[in-house]
Amino acid sequence: MKLTSKGRYAVMALVDLARFDTINPVSLRDISLRQGISLDYLEQIFSKLKRNQIVKSTRGNQGGYVLSKKPNEIKLTNILSAVDEKVKTVQCKKESKKGCNGKATKCVTHNLWDELETHINTFFEKKSLQDLLKNKSERVN
Amino acid sequence: MKLTSKGRYAVMALVDLARFDTINPVSLRDISLRQGISLDYLEQIFSKLKRNQIVKSTRGNQGGYVLSKKPNEIKLTNILSAVDEKVKTVQCKKESKKGCNGKATKCVTHNLWDELETHINTFFEKKSLQDLLKNKSERVN
């Protein structure tokens, strides 16, 4: 089980954005440089964030992105689901009448994974961008 | 973020094992049939479980596997880490002096992922095989 870079980058970029968008829109180029993320990749990610109304864009010279809500209104759930980083723990489709083994009964671990899914989602629903703004970049060690 | 089949299968197989190993060792063939998991793949998985002292094997005719501890002593953490299903949320190596961005400071999301890691591990440490034995296979719907 792991978290992919796409979700990680999305959160990093948004934290960066939240810190710098107070006056002007922030260009992806700046975020790319500050956070060390490929510009082209960032564009893909922001295209999704925009489709999900997490950011707004201004085109042209001096353009860039701005958060479309306040940091405390943007939950991690929103960010991660926007970039298709879904927490998928059960294997079966929940609506389906079949378990992940193709049989009519749920597999022996179904309930376990379902519980875990809830556990993780709860975490992501509680955390907002605001919470991440507090801890400024700390030294390693 | 997702959980891979290897970890899922490992848990399924061990639950099956725990239910049937009361008298004789259980053969992988039986588990394979009951749980619908490829026999060859199960062998790979059990080889790891054995290396990590979660199961013991008996060779030869009528041989098979047995749990090496009681179900309540086997935590999910043990199972998952045995099959290399690690919960890895931070990108950087924790011991390293560098953050995941190659700089000397931790990235802005480091603390977040670290918290999440703890959150998930806590879940896996609380759950034991014993807990899974309770819920017998339930009907879907």
Place this chain on the structure above:
DNA sequence: TCTAAACTTGACCATTTTAGTCAGGTATGT
């Protein structure tokens, strides 16, 4: 003793996912 059941090991592989790159746009402030 012979044999079949069962574990053991390691190599191999097809498919999918990931983490991007690249090449072309389009919009707009100055």
Place this chain on the structure above:
DNA sequence: ACATACCTGACTAAAATGGTCAAGTTTAGA
């Protein structure tokens, strides 16, 4: 007009996943 920055889609190398296959070794029981 032109530089800056967003926008879109196609493409791809590399890694991970989810296995299969082949060739054993070990041991119970007939």
